[in-house]
Amino acid sequence: MIIVILGAQGSGKGTVGVKVAEELGLVHISTGDIFRENIKNETELGKEANTYILAGNLVPDELTNRILMDRLSREDVLEKGAMIDGYPRTEKQCYDLDAMLANIDRKVDLAINLDVDYDELISRITTRRVCKSCKEGYNTEYNPPKVEGVCDKCGGPVVQRDDDKEDAVRQRLDIYYANAEVVLNHYAKDGKLRVEKAGDKIGRTSKEVTADLIRDLK
Numbered sequence: 001m002i003i004v005i006l007g008a009q010g011s012g013k014g015t016v017g018v019k020v021a022e023e024l025g026l027v028h029i030s031t032g033d034i035f036r037e038n039i040k041n042e043t044e045l046g047k048e049a050n051t052y053i054l055a056g057n058l059v060p061d062e063l064t065n066r067i068l069m070d071r072l073s074r075e076d077v078l079e080k081g082a083m084i085d086g087y088p089r090t091e092k093q094c095y096d097l098d099a100m101l102a103n104i105d106r107k108v109d110l111a112i113n114l115d116v117d118y119d120e121l122i123s124r125i126t127t128r129r130v131c132k133s134c135k136e137g138y139n140t141e142y143n144p145p146k147v148e149g150v151c152d153k154c155g156g157p158v159v160q161r162d163d164d165k166e167d168a169v170r171q172r173l174d175i176y177y178a179n180a181e182v183v184l185n186h187y188a189k190d191g192k193l194r195v196e197k198a199g200d201k202i203g204r205t206s207k208e209v210t211a212d213l214i215r216d217l218k
């Protein structure tokens with residue numbers, strides 16, 4: 001089975017995707033994680049991708065498709081199937097993914113959209129904090145450090161990432177929503193889209209979404 005998991009930054013799709021993939025025995029593939037791994041290892045691909053990522057832009061399709069096709073062609077995906085996170089992000093990528101999967105005799109079986117209210121996404125992301133030294137994550141509302149601004153684990157400074165500040169978050173979400181509709185329609189028109197609403201406003205946590213998906217898909 002091939003699943004794509006869609007949703008804005010802060011929707012919880014990363015956490016839900018990893019857990020559901022684990023329970024269903026699917027290989028979890030995140031294009032963002034592959035780029036970050038390459039950047040950490042200072043590969044040529046990582047260096048090239050990083051110029052776009054640092055500027056807050058999408059990495060060109062030529063490069064992104066190359067890393068994804070490379071990952072999809074490995075034996076484990078053919079054996080177990082995959083949960084794809086971070087791709088497709090544009091209409092063209094929807095068609096590119098269909099073509100890549102056709103290459104390995106597969107298709108998208110299901111697209112899951114994690115739908116969280118816009119204001120809640122803003123609040124979830126803007127309350128995020130991170131330790132500058134050890135990268136431990138905090139949240140000013142749900143999980144603040146014991147001493148404000150000081151990491152519980154290493155004593156380093158706990159700060160807000162620049163791209164988690166409200167203006168930057170709104171910009172990122174605007175880019176996401178500008179493309180989201182066509183991507184969702186691509187799957188909806190074939191009856192492959194499953195929308196999962198979540199968030200405090202409707203009283204449904206990511207954990208509940210995860211449990212429902214596992215129950216229905218296992």
Ligand code: AMP
Pocket residue numbers: 031032033035052053056057058059060064085086087088089093
């Ligand atoms: P993410 O962790 O999914 O937000 O990905 C981090 C960054 O990697 C994004 O901001 C993009 O620059 C790049 N990236 C990840 N997936 C894609 C994609 N499907 N197309 C283009 N760029 C991508």
